[in-house]
């Protein structure tokens with residue numbers, strides 16, 4: 001069950017059709033337990049590699065640096081050239097330091113060196129800005145990021161945004177075009193069958209500016225696996241159950257309508273709901289590779305099975321129609 005390679009958006013690099021996300025490596029929950037400890041992290045990376053996975057997603061703040069550190073330890077026993085590694089900068093890394101956050105030249109330069117050091121590599125394949133920084137002029141961070149590409153520390157630039165603020169990315173890429181800077185060629189937004197806010201102007205901007213789309217939280221943080229019920233019973237092992245606001249936002253009647261459509265299609269194609277939800281993203285013409293998240297090896301292996309699931313265009317449309325995108329809601 002090996003994963004195939006697909007082009008990394010408009011770039012010349014090839015990546016696995018499903019990326020592996022490491023947000024939960026070393027991440028402490030509000031209750032103080034670590035979602036994925038070091039040994040589990042290595043087991044997950046081993047399983048991803050065994051299925052042909054070569055596209056790893058991390059960020060400087062995941063597990064306060066432990067995610068990158070563990071990936072670096074793991075990569076040390078392998079050929080770094082076999083892997084495409086993406087990381088991100090923006091969130092505070094030095095809580096009491098006003099310069100220990102954001103996209104200022106000072107913070108970007110400090111963080112890129114820390115990232116490369118923790119990963120034990122000379123270069124990142126892909127660096128995303130984790131969020132937009134309205135306190136730093138766009139000229140400052142685009143020029144600094146361009147310098148990373150010129151210095152060989154980074155191959156490609158991406159933007160990861162929570163809201164569909166498409167015009168800001170367009171403005172940055174216009175500046176890059178004018179000045180001869182490296183533009184953003186990838187975008188990492190939240191996108192899945194229940195979070196559809198990027199449909200409309202954001203996806204149009206990605207198409208027009210030729211940005212590949214690498215969706216995060218492809219399973220709505222577990223909702224689209226079908227493991228939650230309308231009655232509100234939480235599975236005992238779910239870390240999502242600790243977040244009351246997560247439950248308020250996700251466990252809604254209209255989202256359960258989507259889950260039921262996913263379950264119906266899963267029966268038709270003899271797959272699991274998680275696999276169908278991931279296959280829907282993979283089938284999307286603008287999506288490069290969804291970032292699979294998993295807390296256990298069993299979950300990961302189930303999710304990687306999505307690569308074997310083929311949806312018909314009719315099934316793709318039916319799933320898309322289970323929840324209205326923003327335009328239909330107007």
Ligand SMILES: NC(=O)c1ccc[n+]([C@@H]2O[C@H](COP(=O)([O-])OP(=O)(O)OC[C@H]3O[C@@H](n4cnc5c(N)ncnc54)[C@H](OP(=O)(O)O)[C@@H]3O)[C@@H](O)[C@H]2O)c1
Pocket residue numbers: 020021022023024057058130160188215216217218219220221222223225227237238239240274291292293294295298299300302303
């Ligand atoms: N750029 C950004 O701002 C941003 C933000 C978020 C994430 N990301 C990236 O995207 C990656 C994926 O995000 P995500 O973790 O939210 O993805 P997700 O796939 O939507 O959710 C993953 C969670 O769902 C549950 N789950 C996954 N597969 C399952 C299965 N087969 N059966 C049952 N439960 C399953 C697990 O949690 P439980 O077992 O605890 O329920 C798992 O931790 C991250 O690791 C990170 O790399 C980026």
